Amino acid sequence: MKIAVIGVGLIGGSLALCFKGKPGITVTGFAHQPQLIEDMLSRGVVDAATLSLEEAVLDADFIFVSVPVGKIEHYMEELSCLPLKPGCIVSDVGSTKASIAAFAAQLDWKGVYFIGGHPMAGSERAGVAAATALLFENAYYVLTPSEETPEEVYNSLATLLEHTRAQVVRVEPSAHDDIVGAISHLPHIIAVALVNQVRGLNEQNPLYQLLAAGGFRDITRIASSDPVVWRDILLSNRDVLLNLLKEWDEQITGFTRILEDRDGLAIEQAFAGAGAFRSELPERRKGMITQLYDLYMDVPDTPGIIGRIATELGSRGINLSNMQIIESREDVPGILRLSFRNEDMMEKAKAQLESMNYNVSVVK
Ligand SMILES: NC(=O)C1=CN([C@@H]2O[C@H](COP(=O)(O)OP(=O)(O)OC[C@H]3O[C@@H](n4cnc5c(N)ncnc54)[C@H](O)[C@@H]3O)[C@@H](O)[C@H]2O)C=CC1
Numbered sequence: 001m002k003i004a005v006i007g008v009g010l011i012g013g014s015l016a017l018c019f020k021g022k023p024g025i026t027v028t029g030f031a032h033q034p035q036l037i038e039d040m041l042s043r044g045v046v047d048a049a050t051l052s053l054e055e056a057v058l059d060a061d062f063i064f065v066s067v068p069v070g071k072i073e074h075y076m077e078e079l080s081c082l083p084l085k086p087g088c089i090v091s092d093v094g095s096t097k098a099s100i101a102a103f104a105a106q107l108d109w110k111g112v113y114f115i116g117g118h119p120m121a122g123s124e125r126a127g128v129a130a131a132t133a134l135l136f137e138n139a140y141y142v143l144t145p146s147e148e149t150p151e152e153v154y155n156s157l158a159t160l161l162e163h164t165r166a167q168v169v170r171v172e173p174s175a176h177d178d179i180v181g182a183i184s185h186l187p188h189i190i191a192v193a194l195v196n197q198v199r200g201l202n203e204q205n206p207l208y209q210l211l212a213a214g215g216f217r218d219i220t221r222i223a224s225s226d227p228v229v230w231r232d233i234l235l236s237n238r239d240v241l242l243n244l245l246k247e248w249d250e251q252i253t254g255f256t257r258i259l260e261d262r263d264g265l266a267i268e269q270a271f272a273g274a275g276a277f278r279s280e281l282p283e284r285r286k287g288m289i290t291q292l293y294d295l296y297m298d299v300p301d302t303p304g305i306i307g308r309i310a311t312e313l314g315s316r317g318i319n320l321s322n323m324q325i326i327e328s329r330e331d332v333p334g335i336l337r338l339s340f341r342n343e344d345m346m347e348k349a350k351a352q353l354e355s356m357n358y359n360v361s362v363v364k
C-alpha cells in the first residue's frame with residue numbers, strides 16, 4: 001500500500017511517522033522546495049520524497065493533503081486532474097472543513113474519493129522537525145464524508161487511521177467549523193490579542209515580560225503558533241469567527257460592567273460557572289505507558305547513545321524515572337521517551353538536551 005503526503009510539516013510529518021514502517025506500507029512525501037525533501041528524508045519521516053506531485057501520487061492508495069488551509073484547494077484541484085489509481089482516497093487535514101467540502105463537491109474526481117479530515121491534535125510548533133508519531137494518540141480525528149461517500153470507502157480511511165491511535169468521529173462540515181471556531185480558533189485570537197496587549201505595555205516597562213509567569217504562559221502558549229497556518233485558518237472560518245467575536249465583545253463588556261459596579265457576587269459566579277464547566281471537560285487520556293511528565297526526543301540509532309544521554313542527565317542531578325525507545329529501526333531516528341517525577345526535572349532535562357542540540361518535545 002502506498003501513502004502520499006502532500007506537505008510534510010507538523011501534521012503531514014506526524015501522519016507519515018504513524019504509517020511508516022507498518023507492514024506493507026510505504027510513505028512518499030511531496031514538497032515544493034528541495035531543502036524540505038532533504039529534511040524529511042534525513043529525519044526518516046518518509047520512505048521516499050519528491051518535488052514532483054505526479055510522481056508522489058502515482059499508484060497511491062491514500063493521499064493526505066497537509067499544507068496550510070489556503071493551499072489545500074489548489075492541491076485538490078491538481079489531484080483531481082492527475083491520473084490517480086482508481087479507488088484512491090484523497091483526504092486533507094485542514095483545520096476548517098466547510099469550504100473544503102464545498103470545493104471538493106464541485107470537482108470531477110473520476111473514480112477517486114475525497115473525504116475531508118481534521119486531526120484534532122497539534123501544537124504551537126510547525127515544520128517537520130516537530131513531527132512525532134505520538135501526536136494523535138487518544139485525540140479525536142474528525143472525518144467529514146459527503147452523502148455520496150460509500151460506507152466502505154469511509155471505513156477504509158477510518159481503518160487506516162487506526163495507525164494514528166486517534167478516535168475517528170464523523171462530523172458535518174459546517175457544524176465542525178462552528179465548533180472548532182469556538183474551541184480552537186477564537187482562543188488563538190484571544191491569546192494573540194492578550195500577548196500583543198502585554199507586548200505594548202512592556203515597551204514602556206520591561207518588568208511586564210520579566211514578571212509574566214504561570215497563568216500568562218498557560219493561556220498564551222498557542223499565541224506562538226505558525227502565522228501562515230493561522231492566517232489561513234482564520235480567513236477560512238471568517239464568518240463563524242466574526243459572529244463569535246461579537247459574542248466575545250459581549251462577554252468582555254459584561255465583565256467591564258461587573259467591575260464598574262464592583263459586583264463581587266457576579267465575579268464569583270463567573271469564575272464558579274467557568275470552573276464547573278471546565279472541570280467537566282474530557283481529560284485527554286494519555287497512552288497506557290505515558291507518565292505525567294514525559295519528554296520525547298529523536299535519537300540517532302547509534303551504539304551507546306542511550307547511555308550517554310542518561311549519564312549526561314545524571315551528572316547534572318536530573319533524575320530519570322523511566323526511559324523507553326518507542327520506535328527504533330536501523331539507520332532511522334528513533335524516539336526516546338524520558339519520564340520524570342515532576343515538571344521541574346522535566347524542564348531541566350529539556351533545557352540540557354536542547355543545549356546538546358537534540359530535538360526534544362513535550363506532548364501535552
Ligand atoms: N498546527 C496544528 O496544530 C494543526 C494543523 N492542522 C492543519 O494542518 C495543516 C498543516 O499545518 P501544520 O502541519 O501545522 O503546518 P506546517 O507549517 O508544519 O506544515 C505545512 C507543510 O506544508 C508545506 N507547504 C506550505 N506551502 C506549500 C505549498 N505551496 N506547496 C507544498 N507544500 C507547502 C510546508 O513546507 C510544510 O511542510 C494546515 O491545514 C492546518 O490547518 C490540523 C490540525 C492541527
Ligand SMILES: O=C(O)C(=O)Cc1ccc(O)cc1
Nearest residue numbers: 095120121122123124184222
Ligand atoms: O496546541 C494546541 O493546543 C492546539 O490548539 C493545536 C491545534 C491547532 C489547530 C488545530 O486545527 C487543532 C489543534
